């Protein structure tokens with residue numbers, strides 16, 4: 001590990017002042033960053049520990065929630081309001097990592113965790129994300145776990161977070177702090193597709209800090225869930241996952257719907273094309289299939305991951321069938 005300095009910030013203003021320095025990185029629970037530092041893939045000069053920032057989950061008058069960036073993943077999943085009103089989020093978090101890791105991991109760190117592409121972690125491999133311009137060994141390598149949507153000739157990695165897939169489906173808004181003040185970004189706009197610059201993973205400015213995540217209120221008739229398909233029943237990243245929020249009217253129509261996919265793209269993938277097919281149509285399997293087809297029409301699988309297209313299609317249909325059945 002390369003030597004680094006350490007400072008703990010007690011508030012967002014101090015954190016952003018320290019975090020603006022060249023070579024500085026924010027430290028949440030460290031469950032991803034410290035691993036990367038051990039492998040010298042990340043070599044920050046200084047760490048700004050932000051676990052002292054907001055750890056509260058505030059219930060808002062409109063029925064929404066404001067979750068501090070330093071809240072541990074376990075605390076989010078266990079919170080009564082999250083379990084009752086946003087079960088998709090509780091399920092997504094509980095499907096990830098292990099109990100010990102979730103106890104350490106923070107909301108901010110989970111959102112900004114880095115890809116699990118094995119070539120990114122192997123410094124003998126060529127990786128444009130680690131070394132811009134070096135090439136990408138995954139494209140002609142073993143790419144079973146890689147992206148089928150939105151990839152580029154420069155990078156085919158996926159975003160590994162389960163929590164972010166639920167946040168994308170919920171229409172979450174990320175609150176940011178920077179040297180000049182604060183701003184917000186929809187979670188679906190925070191992460192980038194790789195295009196020609198896979199090393200730039202988000203729209204964050206240098207030194208910008210996540211301070212909180214806001215969940216908008218949902219109508220009470222809405223059902224939500226998360227399903228993750230993976231190689232092992234626990235302690236494995238998603239091959240494909242689906243987060244779904246469905247508002248089905250009493251006469252069996254889709255009043256509103258939000259869908260997001262995990263394990264398929266460089267960012268949590270909001271399924272806007274599928275949503276457009278579903279809205280205002282009968283909540284039945286034929287429509288669910290048409291929606292999944294629409295979303296996956298542009299899928300471009302690699303040599304080893306063609307199975308993800310069918311897996312994504314079936315998982316979307318199964319999750320929508322489950323929610324429609326519950327609502328009925």
Ligand SMILES: Cc1cc2nc3c(=O)[nH]c(=O)nc-3n(C[C@H](O)[C@H](O)[C@H](O)COP(=O)(O)OP(=O)(O)OC[C@H]3O[C@@H](n4cnc5c(N)ncnc54)[C@H](O)[C@@H]3O)c2cc1C
Pocket residue numbers: 025026027028029030031032033034050069070095096097098101104105106107108109110111112113114160161162163208209210211235236237238
């Ligand atoms: C063995 C193992 C299995 C795992 N399995 C899963 C899984 O199945 N599903 C899943 O979703 N995840 C999984 N994870 C990943 C885990 O969820 C992440 O490591 C964790 O969420 C990262 O949170 P952290 O607080 O520890 O982040 P850190 O490691 O501290 O930081 C991660 C990144 O976020 C940045 N950062 C942290 N906080 C902020 C902030 N407030 N503002 C701006 N930047 C910030 C850091 O600078 C760093 O770049 C697994 C991890 C391990 C080690």
Ligand code: SF4
Pocket residue numbers: 115117118119120126127128129130135136137138139154155156157198
């Ligand atoms: S897919 Fe992306 S992260 Fe993986 S080796 Fe290629 S450039 Fe690197």
